[in-house]
Amino acid sequence: MSRSPPVLPLAPGSTIGILGGGQLGRMLAQAAARLGFDVAILDPEPDGPAARVSAHAITAAYDDPKGLQALADLADVVTYEFENVPAAAVAQLAALGVPVAPGPAALEAAQDRFVEKSFLNAHGASTVAFAPAASPQEAVGAMEQVGAPALMKTRREGYDGKGQRWVEHAPDAARAFAELGGAPVILEAAAGFRRELSIIAARGRDGSTAVYPLAENHHEGGILRRSIAPARVVAAVAEQAERIAARVLAGLDYVGVIGIELFEMEGGRLLVNEIAPRVHNTGHWTLDGCEVDQFEQHIRAVAGWPLGPTHPTARVEMLNLLGDEAQGWLKFAQEPESRLHLYGKREAKPGRKMGHVNRVKPL
Ligand SMILES: Nc1ncnc2c1ncn2[C@@H]1O[C@H](COP(=O)(O)OP(=O)(O)O)[C@@H](O)[C@H]1O
Ligand SMILES: [Mg+2]
Numbered sequence: 001m002s003r004s005p006p007v008l009p010l011a012p013g014s015t016i017g018i019l020g021g022g023q024l025g026r027m028l029a030q031a032a033a034r035l036g037f038d039v040a041i042l043d044p045e046p047d048g049p050a051a052r053v054s055a056h057a058i059t060a061a062y063d064d065p066k067g068l069q070a071l072a073d074l075a076d077v078v079t080y081e082f083e084n085v086p087a088a089a090v091a092q093l094a095a096l097g098v099p100v101a102p103g104p105a106a107l108e109a110a111q112d113r114f115v116e117k118s119f120l121n122a123h124g125a126s127t128v129a130f131a132p133a134a135s136p137q138e139a140v141g142a143m144e145q146v147g148a149p150a151l152m153k154t155r156r157e158g159y160d161g162k163g164q165r166w167v168e169h170a171p172d173a174a175r176a177f178a179e180l181g182g183a184p185v186i187l188e189a190a191a192g193f194r195r196e197l198s199i200i201a202a203r204g205r206d207g208s209t210a211v212y213p214l215a216e217n218h219h220e221g222g223i224l225r226r227s228i229a230p231a232r233v234v235a236a237v238a239e240q241a242e243r244i245a246a247r248v249l250a251g252l253d254y255v256g257v258i259g260i261e262l263f264e265m266e267g268g269r270l271l272v273n274e275i276a277p278r279v280h281n282t283g284h285w286t287l288d289g290c291e292v293d294q295f296e297q298h299i300r301a302v303a304g305w306p307l308g309p310t311h312p313t314a315r316v317e318m319l320n321l322l323g324d325e326a327q328g329w330l331k332f333a334q335e336p337e338s339r340l341h342l343y344g345k346r347e348a349k350p351g352r353k354m355g356h357v358n359r360v361k362p363l
Pocket of ligand 2: 261274
């Protein structure tokens with residue numbers, strides 16, 4: 001049964017539902033609690049990082065109608081911490097009268113790398129050359145289109161560099177296609193970037209927007225290792241990034257925080273690598289380096305509150321703590337410049353994001 005939509009701005013004491021209960025959900029829940037909201041988490045795994053700091057936790061698959069009904073019974077609005085939420089789940093919640101933000105356009109664009117890059121190009125945001133392939137033969141043909149070497153990526157479900165293979169020569173593309181499991185892929189031209197940057201941006205229910213200073217990002221093996229923010233960039237680069245963010249936010253009729261990963265090319269031109277319709281790892285520095293951090297900003301946006309100021313208050317080096325590295329918590333706790341954020345994950349696996357440290361310096 002459908003019900004009347006919530007009154008916005010959502011009053012403290014209301015409940016915000018979050019699909020996904022990892023570290024992003026946890027930090028969203030902590031921000032929501034600070035503003036007086038209760039949080040209901042839906043996640044297939046029990047006892048996750050977000051569930052343990054939230055008022056309500058539902059253990060169910062994302063497409064389980066009973067779990068979604070339970071979430072709808074609790075939550076006044078729903079958001080998500082990761083972009084692979086099934087479209088049908090969002091549709092069911094909407095049919096039950098619970099608004100989901102960001103909306104379906106953002107999910108559709110972010111779930112498929114071919115749709116994503118096509119959307120970006122159509123909205124005046126440049127990317128590397130790319131071509132789709134759904135068979136070994138098409139993969140070889142796509143290679144010839146984008147040039148060698150090329151990066152083959154599964155169209156769906158990749159993260160932290162998973163589902164990707166570099167292909168040096170066109171004939172090797174057939175084998176790489178098989179190695180990635182035979183799912184539809186795209187081939188991307190090698191970016192040859194000078195640096196990786198990102199911009200975290202937000203759009204409110206009223207269409208107002210806010211952007212954070214750029215972060216400079218360093219990856220290892222496809223996983224974010226560290227970010228430095230505010231990045232030292234010339235004004236023209238910052239302006240380009242803000243223009244890209246404005247186009248993406250408007251093009252998706254977006255509500256919430258978005259992370260936009262950028263390649264800075266020689267000469268300062270920016271290409272978009274990918275968009276993440278959620279709070280983003282390269283925005284974790286805002287927890288200790290900005291007036292209103294990305295997590296509170298996202299909660300404000302989905303709750304229909306005014307967006308908060310995004311000015312930097314410090315220069316931050318954000319270091320992801322992967323696998324066993326979080327065991328160094330005592331060392332970080334002894335460093336006066338370090339702000340430690342641990343996610344409470346029960347098990348440390350290699351490459352797993354267990355926490356992060358923000359090393360704070362004066363601006
Ligand atoms: N076309 C490309 N050329 C060069 N490097 C790339 C390209 N695409 C991705 N990378 C590198 O791989 C990393 C992960 O790729 P990305 O597309 O962001 O996937 P994920 O969804 O796993 O984050 C990027 O941050 C960048 O360092
Ligand atoms: Mg990425």
